[in-house]
Amino acid sequence: xxxxxxxxxxxxxxxxxxxxxxxxxxxxxxxxxxxxxxxxxxxxxxxxxxxxxxxxxxxxxxxxxxxxxxxxxxxxxxxxxxxxxxxxxxxxxxxxxxxxxxxxxxxxxxxxxxxxxxxxxxxxxxxxxxxxxxxxxxxxxxxxxxxxxxxxxxxxxxxxxxxxxxxxxxxxxxxxxxxxxxxxxxxxxxxxxxxxxxxxxxxxxxxxxxxxxxxxxxxxxxxxxxxxxxxxxxxxxxxxxxxxxxxxxxxxxxxxxxxxxxxxxxxxxxxxxxxxxxxxxxxxxxxxxxxxxxxxxxxxxxxxxxxxxxxxxxxxxxx
Amino acid sequence: xxxxxxxxxxxxxxxxxxxxxxxxxxxxxxxxxxxxxxxxxxxxxxxxxxxxxxxxxxxxxxxxxxxxxxxxxxxxxxx
Numbered sequence: 001x002x003x004x005x006x007x008x009x010x011x012x013x014x015x016x017x018x019x020x021x022x023x024x025x026x027x028x029x030x031x032x033x034x035x036x037x038x039x040x041x042x043x044x045x046x047x048x049x050x051x052x053x054x055x056x057x058x059x060x061x062x063x064x065x066x067x068x069x070x071x072x073x074x075x076x077x078x079x080x081x082x083x084x085x086x087x088x089x090x091x092x093x094x095x096x097x098x099x100x101x102x103x104x105x106x107x108x109x110x111x112x113x114x115x116x117x118x119x120x121x122x123x124x125x126x127x128x129x130x131x132x133x134x135x136x137x138x139x140x141x142x143x144x145x146x147x148x149x150x151x152x153x154x155x156x157x158x159x160x161x162x163x164x165x166x167x168x169x170x171x172x173x174x175x176x177x178x179x180x181x182x183x184x185x186x187x188x189x190x191x192x193x194x195x196x197x198x199x200x201x202x203x204x205x206x207x208x209x210x211x212x213x214x215x216x217x218x219x220x221x222x223x224x225x226x227x228x229x230x231x232x233x234x235x236x237x238x239x240x241x242x243x244x245x246x247x248x249x250x251x252x253x254x255x256x257x258x259x260x261x262x263x264x265x266x267x268x269x270x271x272x273x274x275x276x277x278x279x280x281x282x283x284x285x286x287x288x289x290x291x292x293x294x295x296x297x298x299x300x301x302x303x304x305x306x307x308x309x310x311x312x313x314x315x316x317x318x319x
Numbered sequence: 320x321x322x323x324x325x326x327x328x329x330x331x332x333x334x335x336x337x338x339x340x341x342x343x344x345x346x347x348x349x350x351x352x353x354x355x356x357x358x359x360x361x362x363x364x365x366x367x368x369x370x371x372x373x374x375x376x377x378x379x380x381x382x383x384x385x386x387x388x389x390x391x392x393x394x395x396x397x398x
Binding site for chain 1: 357358359362363366378
């Protein structure tokens with residue numbers, strides 16, 4: 001791990017700005033999710049634009065020359081075009097002219113899956129320097145009038161630069177997926193239905209919130225424990241817990257169940273950024289670093305989970 | 320277990336999960352309106368109750384459990 005970079009869209013959206021659209025209130029949103037505000041991208045902040053900005057910041061910290069980057073992986077669920085993938089454009093725009101580039105999709109677990117992919121590429125020798133970037137414009141695919149999702153999701157990007165090292169700084173993932181539950185977080189319709197239905201509404205995200213909540217607070221505790229076991233450490237060894245920022249109440253429950261000692265910083269970036277799907281984990285780590293809540297060399301437990309239903313846990317050494 | 324014992328155990332769970340004052344918990348109280356237990360807290364209460372009483376409370380049943388008394392009746396029926 002050689003660098004972290006993020007992009008936070010300019011526009012800040014408060015609960016009161018959107019509550020009336022879902023017959024809700026600031027208090028209801030705060031109690032239900034912990035979210036106080038989030039950011040929405042404008043027309044000049046595309047998925048690629050935000051990813052490029054996050055990558056450039058991460059590259060700057062790493063000190064690596066972009067031409068020496070071998071692999072660029074974008075995790076996103078919100079590329080509006082079927083093809084090409086956006087990673088190629090991002091690689092070109094950041095000057096990674098010698099890199100292979102492609103997108104992966106695992107929704108809210110996308111960044112964690114992508115981190116495992118680039119880590120493997122480096123361990124295998126396929127790449128010496130790599131970037132994993134998560135970038136999302138969730139607002140393009142969420143209905144502002146859906147009470148179950150409108151207040152949760154938002155936009156942003158975050159990136160890690162990963163380089164070859166003598167030491168293991170990214171543990172092997174504990175990951176999985178259960179496709180039998182994929183209708184708990186999915187789109188209201190697919191593209192062909194949208195095209196073929198008369199006067200069809202644009203496809204939007206829908207979620208069985210209470211079912212997903214229960215799944216997350218029951219399953220992710222065990223996944224986190226297995227991730228620590230696989231990395232050969234215990235909760236006392238951690239400096240930070242950086243879960244996907246789905247909902248602060250999920251974070252609360254997992255943190256309480258795992259009994260973290262007081263020195264473990266708990267990432268709560270979602271309070272100010274909402275759920276940015278594949279971008280939450282780098283954004284949340286960035287905030288902990290900026291606030292001095294973690295320091296270089298600390299161990300952080302990352303935990304991605306969401307649509308699929310998919311999940312991935314890893315332990316990293318904070319750069 | 321008697322009804323009173325189940326109410327008492329539920330009060331402990333409601334306090335631990337949702338910070339409800341145990342003295343306010345009685346059979347006639349509504350989870351949402353009287354005890355201010357929202358839907359996500361209700362998920363946690365149900366999970367804790369399942370562990371405590373050794374019962375399974377299906378998702379479709381949870382919405383029928385409006386009051387503490389409803390929950391007591393379901394737990395007695397299922398145990």
